[in-house]
Amino acid sequence: MKVCIHNGLLIAVLTRNEHCPPHVHVGANEWEARFEFSFWHNGVRLxxxxxxxNKPTVAVLENLRQTIKQPSHLRRAREIWWRNLQTVCLINQLWDTEASEVASAKNRQSxxxxxxxxxxxxxxxxxxxQLEGQSNFMEIRL
Incomplete structure (x- = not known):
């Protein structure tokens, strides 16, 4: 499903046979790129x-990343992903309450x-x- 178009390139969330992490696809005849987005922060990464x-230039990829990162585009990508896949890809991951971020299992903090x-x-x-052992829900405003 279309998120937006940038310089003639369709940026889309595919809705068939998709998998975590949340991401969008964008490409030309010669290449296809995937950019990851999150449901707990507003960053976007290649x-x-x-x-x-056939990789395009760094400048092309960075322009695409910045386009996806725009609030309206990121919101649309999240809404499409959630509506079609019903996951934010966070269950069973670790949440560090002190750092307010997803934590690495290798560096698990108390x-x-x-x-x-x-x-x-x-x-x-x-x-x-909802974190293990807690009855209250935690909210992350995006």
Missing amino acids: LDVLPVQ SASIIKYARFDAGAYKTVL
Whole structure:
């Protein structure tokens, strides 16, 4: 599903056979890139470009990343992902309550808890988490 168009390139969330992490696809005849986005922060990062030998310039990829990162485009990508896939790709990951971020299992801190429940509230534009051992829900306003 279309998120937006940038310089003639379609930026879209595919809705068939998709998988975590949340991402959009963009490409030309010669290449396709995937950019990861999140339901707990507003960053966007390049996942990969295939085939590597046809990779566009760094400037093209950075312009695409900045376009996806625009609030209206990021919101649309999140809404499409959630509506079609019903996951924010956070369940069973660790949440560090002191740092307010997803934590690495390798560097688990005492302030990290397993995310037992996660959903996206598109209307309020927030992510709702429930951490293991806690009865209250935590909200991340995007």
